[in-house]
Amino acid sequence: MDIASDVDAAQKIVMDVLENDKRILKMPPPQTGIAALKEYTIDVLVRGWVMNADGEATLFDIQQRIKERFDAAHILPPARRQTTVSLDTASAKPAVRRAG
Numbered sequence: 001m002d003i004a005s006d007v008d009a010a011q012k013i014v015m016d017v018l019e020n021d022k023r024i025l026k027m028p029p030p031q032t033g034i035a036a037l038k039e040y041t042i043d044v045l046v047r048g049w050v051m052n053a054d055g056e057a058t059l060f061d062i063q064q065r066i067k068e069r070f071d072a073a074h075i076l077p078p079a080r081r082q083t084t085v086s087l088d089t090a091s092a093k094p095a096v097r098r099a100g
Contacts, residue, residue, distance in 0.1 A: 006075050007034065007042055013069045014046050021065075023058045024048040041077075 011032045018030035030048040037043075046066070050058045070076075 007044070009073055010044050010070065010075050013073060013075075014044060014066060017062055017065045017069060018046070018048045021048070021058065021062060023050050023054045024062075025050060 014032040015030065018024050018032070024030050025048070028049055031045065032047070033045045035043040035045040046062070048058075048062065
């Protein structure tokens, strides 16, 4: 799955989770979108309005359900790339090894 379809799938999952939680108010309607493009991540906005008394419990539940749905859809957080540089003092040539 390419990154564009991952983003589309992620946003569809977020909206489905928000729309199917009775605590999320219909007005204003829930929203999702691309909040930021970063070097290793694409931040997806998750916005739903609730009554104050439901705020924290709804946040925890929504995050849990989104995580479970992402896992089921094989939408994984990006792996950080790690670069290790070592210097062979005998030849003075750097050796670069990429992990990830």
